[in-house]
Amino acid sequence: MQGAEIGSADPASRAIARVSSLSRGGEGEGEASASPEQSPAEREALASAKERGNVLFNRELYGEAAAAYSEALRLARSPEDVATLLSNRSAAYASLSRSYRSRPARRSECAALFDLDPTSLAAMALKDAERAVGLRPGWAKAYSRQGTALFLLERFHEAREAFLEGLSIEPTNAKLQEGLREVQALLQGDASEATSGAAGGGGGTSGTAAAAAAAATAAATASPSAAAAAVPAAGPKRQRTLGAGASRGSLDxxxxxxxxxxxxxxxxxxxxxxxxxxxxxxxxxxxxxxxxxxxxxxxxxxxxxxxxxxxxxxxxxxxxxxxxxxxxxAGASVAPDAAASPTAASSPALSLPLFVMSLLLPGESMALNIFEPRYRLMVRRVMEGSRRFGMTQARRDQQEIEDVAVEAEILDCQSQPDGRYYLEIVGRRRVRILSHGELDGYRVARCEVLQDTQPQPGTPDHEAMPALTEQVGRQVDAVLSQMQRLAGGGGGRLAVRLRSMLDGLGERPPASQPERFSMWAGSVACLLPIETVDKAELLRCTDTAARLRMLAEGLGPRLVAAGGGPGGQGCVIA
The missing domain is CATH 3.30.40.10 (Zinc/RING finger domain, C3HC4 (zinc finger))
Known part of the structure; x- marks a missing residue:
């Protein structure tokens, strides 16, 4: 983001130090010469930079607006001016964070961004807002900025306190009321829905999302004390004690x-x-x-x-x-099992954030350089959780994403000085995308795990499996032989690229595991320009024998054209 100044280069630190020095009246030789008076030229430059920032903000050019406010901070002397500029810059950072979170995933997939992630921008907004509160503790707008930044950082309870603090100063402030309604609707609405889900949909849950939103509205429009009282308390919990010998109160x-x-x-x-x-x-x-x-x-x-x-x-x-x-x-777990139908899915659906770039096959490894704001945010969250996300790609018609993905695990995550992430990932299992939506600018999918249907003993597919596996194994050996020969040909770009591709294949599974072997062989085949071998089709297929036939049909003509095997004079890569 242009104009985002961080650390010692941030003029806000100098402006606050200058204000602090002036408020003490100057205690040293350097401070004694400081004066709150500004020349007419400085005042004009300050007003011009601030006005330029306001114009850019209204045009939704939030990064440029933040840069203009930073320029004005270099000239500000009075606490009021510094606090106002910090508040304005906080609003610019927060608005930029919101715009990245609300940017449609499809738009980002067509035109990638390079910028700070929304969480970092929200943290910068909070830092400016807290400075503004420190300079003008009786200013309601500063608390509005603080509450907004805390909300974007998902510190919702602290955000509510900030909005309530601002309303205690200015009860009729519309921005504070709107912010309080938003945070309380989320806290109370999600609480009732989560409790309902945990109770299995029973009738013991009190309140609904609509009632919560109404309560939040009432709280925001009432006096600050009434607003605090309007926050509904949790339902009465069952009181327990340690028994007759140690009954010393509730243990909620x-x-x-x-x-x-x-x-x-x-x-x-x-x-x-x-x-x-x-x-x-x-x-x-x-x-x-x-x-x-x-x-x-x-x-x-x-x-x-x-x-x-x-x-x-x-x-x-x-x-x-x-x-x-x-x-x-134990009793609750028996009932669903008894009621389940024989055709029910063997594994429950799972939720995965999606990285839309290219498909990965199980066992295949890859290095990623994450620079987009939305994916930086996704990586932060994934690293705090399961360290797993889905890898998929856009369909060839570029209108939507594929209906299959691979659950990838982050093996190594390194944060770079400019905010990027360097990831090393490996594909773990394939999934079918049942549905997907958007969260803060990236896609989140509801998926089910895909597994091959094993052929019954005595069937043609079962009998043909060993021969198919052996045939594809010979073809893959021929391909790898040529690739390894070319990869050992020095330090040229092709050799380096081939070594990187070979390193990403992973360990070769034994032929006794045909499903895993077919996926690994598919990774080898996809290194070649073979039109009949498509990663999406390999992942979508749930018949191991059909997948092996697909690979054999794709690799066979390629090897024939290259000379028939490792001793041929042609090249399977060309």
Whole structure:
């Protein structure tokens, strides 16, 4: 982003130090010469830079507006001027963060951006807002900027406090009221939905999203004290004690905030909140956010391990209730299994953020340089969660994405000085995309795991599998032989490129695992310009024998044209 000044180059630090020096009246030789007076030329330049920033902001050129406000900060002397410019620059950073989050994924896929990610921009907005609050603690607009930045950082409870603090100064401020409505609608609306999901859709949930939004509206338009009181408290929890010998009050801290019962098999999220494992699984299936603080979480429903220490403490402190919870969980798990149909899916659907660039095959590795703001944000969230995301590509008609993807795992993540991420990833398993939407500028898909249907013993496909595997293995050996010969031909660009491609293939699976072997052989075939071998088709196919035939038909003519094998004089790569 042009004009985004960070660290010691930021003129705001000097402006605040200058204001602080003037407020102390000067205590040293250098400070004694400081004067709050500005020359007419300086005042004119300050007003011009500020006005230019306002014009750029109104034209939605937020990066250029922030640069103009930074220029004005170099000239500001009074606390009021510095606070106003910091507030304006905070609004520019926050607006740029919002614009990147709301930018359609399709638009970004056609025209990539290179800039700071939305979280970094929101952090810069918060820093400016907090400085403005420090300079003018009685200014309601500064609290509005602070609340907006905290909201964008997903620190929703702190954002609510900032908006309430601003409303205590100026109860009729429309921006503060709007901000409070937004944060409370999210907190209360998601809370009722998450609780409903954790309860399995039962009728014990109080309130709905619509009621929550109405309550938020009432809170925002009321007085600050009434607004704070309007925040609905959680439903009454069942009170427990340690028994007759140690009944010293309630122990609600050991309750799950979703089911309001004793924590059973507790799991702890990356943001530090704990729930029953099954409650969390149901909530995360409903929406990829922490049920308590609403932080976006890209975590598989079964990825979080049970917090053993906490489970042991609860089991020893409340042995009877914990055993009762164990029996309830065992009974609840039997009923769905008994009701499931024989054709039901073997694995539940999972939620994956998508990186739309190219397809990856299981076992194949790749290095990525992440520079787009939306994908930087995605990587931040993925690294805090399961370290996994989906790799897919746009269809050939460029109108939509493929209906298949590969779940990739991040093996190494290195943050670069300019904010980029260098990733090393490996494909783990293929998935079919059932549906997808957008979250903060990138796509998030609901997927199901794809597995090949194994042929029954005695069928033609089962009998032909060993011969097909051997045939494709010979063809792949011929291709690899030529590629390795060319890759060892020195330090030319082609040799370096071929060595990189060969390193990304991964370990060769044994022929006794035909599904894995066919995927690995597909990775080799896709290194060649073979029109009949397409990664999307290889992933979409759930018949191992059909996939091996596809590879044999694609590699055969290529090898014949190149001379028939490793001893041929032609080249399979050309």
């Amino acid at each position: 801290d050991w309750d799950c905030s979703l089911c309001c019962r004793l924590l059973f098999e507790p799991v702890t999220t990356p943001c530090g909140h704990t729930f029953c494992r099954e409650c969390f699984a149901r909530a995360i299936d409903h929406r990829p956010r922490c049920p308590y603080c609403r932080t976006v979480l890209h975590v598989a429903r079964d990825a979080l391990p049970v917090t053993i220490t906490l489970a042991n403490i609860i089991g020893k402190a409340f042995p009877d209730e914990y055993e009762e919870r164990r029996r309830e969980a």
